Amino acid sequence: MTIITCDLNLAIKFLDEGKIICYPTDTVYGIGCRINFPESIKRIFEIKKRDFIKPLSVAIHDLNKAKEFVKLDDEMEKFIKQHSDKPYTFIVPKTDKISDIITANKDVVGIRIINDEKVRVLTEKYPIITTSANISSKPPAKNFEEIDERIKNAVDLILTGECKYKTPSTIIDLGNFKIIRE
Secondary structure, eight states, rough: OEEEOOHHHHHHHHHHTTTTTOOOOOOOEEEETTTTHHHHHHHHHHHHTOOTOOOOEEEOOOHHHTTTTTTOEEEEEEHHHHTTTTTEEEEEEBOOTTTTHHHOOOOOEEEOOOOOHHHHHHHHSOEEEEEESSTTTTTSSHHHHSSHHHHHSSSSSSOOOOOSSSSSOOEETTTTEEEEEE
């Protein structure tokens, strides 16, 4: 049975236990779990009906924490600092702390340093998966009401709240500074 709450401490407890939550981000509702629970990550793919060859992104508390999980050169770091207040996903080289299941066996990972207090609290201890709360190929949920019932019934907890932008993040590959998705 899915729990619906606005209790951040309960959401953190669920994440710490390897459970899957649905939560509002600055852009759209997301589905996530801590990145150190491979079985939960696989379950996210199943919930979304997402092909395992499509990578997931990771929400990380801040740039300093990100450096534990990704490899940033000076130019990448400067770009992230200059754009950290925007709803961007940055594609950057990963370290071995990011599982291949997350990245579909690629050497890069999409990271979000989300400028939203709830998400910052959720990611303070450890990064979490951040992928839109939708069945693959369906529109992302911009609010609680738009979350597909199959997702609502499959996750362990739904954290309520508002999404500021109500549109998916812009994805920028920092290997060549090209926009992949606007």
